[in-house]
Amino acid sequence: MKTETTIQGLNAALSPARTAKKRIGFVPTMGxxxxxxxxxxxxxxxxxxxxxxxxxxxxxxxxxNEDFDNYPRTLDKDxxxxxxxxxxxxxAPSVEQMYGKQPLLTNISVSGITADLCGASRPGHFDGVAxxxxxxxxxxxxxxxxxxxxxxxxxxxxxxLVQDLSFPIEVIGVPITRAADGLALSSRNGYLTPExxxxxxxxxxxxxxxxxxxxxxxxxxxxxxxxxxxxxQAGFVVDYVEARSPALxxxxxxxxxxxxxxxxxxxxxxxxxxxxxxxxx
Amino acid sequence: MKTETTIQGLNAALSPARTAKKRIGFVPTMGxxxxxxxxxxxxxxxxxxxxxxxxxxxxxxxxxNEDFDNYPRTLDKDxxxxxxxxxxxxxAPSVEQMYGKQPLLTNISVSGITADLCGASRPGHFDGVAxxxxxxxxxxxxxxxxxxxxxxxxxxxxxxLVQDLSFPIEVIGVPITRAADGLALSSRNGYLTPExxxxxxxxxxxxxxxxxxxxxxxxxxxxxxxxxxxxxQAGFVVDYVEARSPALxxxxxxxxxxxxxxxxxxxxxxxxxxxxxxxxx
Numbered sequence: 330m331k332t333e334t335t336i337q338g339l340n341a342a343l344s345p346a347r348t349a350k351k352r353i354g355f356v357p358t359m360g361x362x363x364x365x366x367x368x369x370x371x372x373x374x375x376x377x378x379x380x381x382x383x384x385x386x387x388x389x390x391x392x393x394n395e396d397f398d399n400y401p402r403t404l405d406k407d408x409x410x411x412x413x414x415x416x417x418x419x420x421a422p423s424v425e426q427m428y429g430k431q432p433l434l435t436n437i438s439v440s441g442i443t444a445d446l447c448g449a450s451r452p453g454h455f456d457g458v459a460x461x462x463x464x465x466x467x468x469x470x471x472x473x474x475x476x477x478x479x480x481x482x483x484x485x486x487x488x489x490l491v492q493d494l495s496f497p498i499e500v501i502g503v504p505i506t507r508a509a510d511g512l513a514l515s516s517r518n519g520y521l522t523p524e525x526x527x528x529x530x531x532x533x534x535x536x537x538x539x540x541x542x543x544x545x546x547x548x549x550x551x552x553x554x555x556x557x558x559x560x561x562q563a564g565f566v567v568d569y570v571e572a573r574s575p576a577l578x579x580x581x582x583x584x585x586x587x588x589x590x591x592x593x594x595x596x597x598x599x600x601x602x603x604x605x606x607x608x609x610x
Numbered sequence: 611m612k613t614e615t616t617i618q619g620l621n622a623a624l625s626p627a628r629t630a631k632k633r634i635g636f637v638p639t640m641g642x643x644x645x646x647x648x649x650x651x652x653x654x655x656x657x658x659x660x661x662x663x664x665x666x667x668x669x670x671x672x673x674x675n676e677d678f679d680n681y682p683r684t685l686d687k688d689x690x691x692x693x694x695x696x697x698x699x700x701x702a703p704s705v706e707q708m709y710g711k712q713p714l715l716t717n718i719s720v721s722g723i724t725a726d727l728c729g730a731s732r733p734g735h736f737d738g739v740a741x742x743x744x745x746x747x748x749x750x751x752x753x754x755x756x757x758x759x760x761x762x763x764x765x766x767x768x769x770x771l772v773q774d775l776s777f778p779i780e781v782i783g784v785p786i787t788r789a790a791d792g793l794a795l796s797s798r799n800g801y802l803t804p805e806x807x808x809x810x811x812x813x814x815x816x817x818x819x820x821x822x823x824x825x826x827x828x829x830x831x832x833x834x835x836x837x838x839x840x841x842x843q844a845g846f847v848v849d850y851v852e853a854r855s856p857a858l859x860x861x862x863x864x865x866x867x868x869x870x871x872x873x874x875x876x877x878x879x880x881x882x883x884x885x886x887x888x889x890x891x
Binding site for chain 1 (some may be wrong): 617629631708710712713714715716717718719720721722723741742744745746748749751769771773774775776777778
């Protein structure tokens with residue numbers, strides 16, 4: 330496995346694969362990797378000849394009160410994990426390598442689907458994601474790019490971006506990886522105290538309960554309210570509990586495949602999760 | 611010369627060149643070609659193995675009161691001209707081929723350098739340019755892209771876009787092509803009446819006069835005011851007369867290379883021009 334920290338180095342490392350027209354797969358990450366990321370790499374290995382994983386904590390997708398400075402940087406451990414799952418190239422650029430010394434004047438916004446859910450409490454977040462992903466796409470030039478369904482809204486934003494800007498890239502959404510007790514894996518789980526970690530799986534339990542209730546004919550409104558009640562009783566401060574179509578359109582009834590989204594805080598740690606409930610007509 | 615109207619067709623036509631790692635040059639146009647465009651193609655021929663010219667009147671860069679519907683579409687004549695100068699592939703997609711049937715949700719804005727000059731009177735224009743150029747870059751995937759210096763602000767916006775989004779493309783600015791009497795060539799010159807066409811070269815004459823005055827030590831303010839006076843006396847309605855650095859920063863004195871920008875209307879036709887005045891310290 331090669332590790333490259335410059336665009337020039339990455340181009341040199343990818344040159345043979347590009348010349349041989351190999352399928353290049355790309356997994357963008359912010360590092361601090363867990364099994365969820367590694368499953369993205371495993372999926373990329375299945376579908377591609379060469380897999381590039383980027384590790385870059387992107388300053389412009391963090392808000393002023395968010396955890397950019399404290400976001401965990403664990404490159405050595407990440408590299409070991411990536412080597413073990415067969416990653417070919419790690420791209421780990423500095424902020425200066427990515428953004429240079431001149432001011433960034435270009436912004437990309439994806440309207441409609443970024444205004445609510447996580448976009449409501451994180452203004453500018455998805456703009457920052459759209460810019461860095463566009464840059465990374467232009468730098469890596471992959472055939473396929475892999476994103477986790479845990480960040481379902483982000484995945485929808487990336488799909489829209491790729492369609493709207495005609496990127497010659499196929500976007501693959503990979504299902505959420507969960508701990509044995511159902512908690513969706515996330516870098517932020519490491520911020521939880523042992524007590525909070527014990528409570529955290531309530532999110533998934535409430536989603537599974539909601540799925541069962543919907544399939545039994547309970548109304549969508551009732552089901553969403555129940556999730557909020559369960560989480561609040563367990564000690565969460567709920568940010569949102571919402572239902573959307575897979576394309577993130579508003580839905581009021583359960584009469585198509587429906588994604589239920591949860592964002593809730595335990596102490597200072599904000600957790601998100603979602604579940605796609607299949608409609609059986 | 612091949613003409614392709616679909617992205618799929620263009621990819622098929624470019625596939626041999628991509629496999630052979632040939633240098634692909636790209637000249638984006640809105641058609642209604644004149645010698646200025648043909649000089650872009652000639653420059654591309656010099657530096658590249660394969661030259662692609664796109665002809666696409668991009669709806670999203672026109673304002674609601676601008677001339678999208680009436681913009682001249684002259685594909686047959688354009689194709690003949692392009693064949694004569696050795697263009698390899700014409701890409702002439704429909705609006706639906708470029709934008710599909712789903713709504714476009716993604717916008718790209720380049721702040722700072724788009725707010726004034728032509729941006730002031732054409733809100734959203736450079737956003738529309740940034741989106742379509744990004745799409746065309748992703749579709750054509752050229753090594754070099756050629757833009758005229760007549761649209762100097764547009765060229766600066768594209769350079770910024772390419773830098774900020776890390777497009778792996780070299781942007782080449784090509785000097786303005788002028789008629790024998792100095793008028794900068796433009797599709798819009800065709801809208802002028804014979805009387806207006808006779809007056810139109812006053813723009814270039816006033817710019818050359820300004821260059822001479824600056825080099826003789828006349829102040830920048832005075833020189834800019836003189837251009838406005840000359841144009842107004844000749845029957846123009848002046849939109850702006852401004853000086854900027856080549857990177858479009860404000861300048862108040864002539865103590866570096868300085869670009870003088872003019873936009874002025876003759877009747878309903880808006881003409882733009884610019885002149886780079888070299889500073890000899």
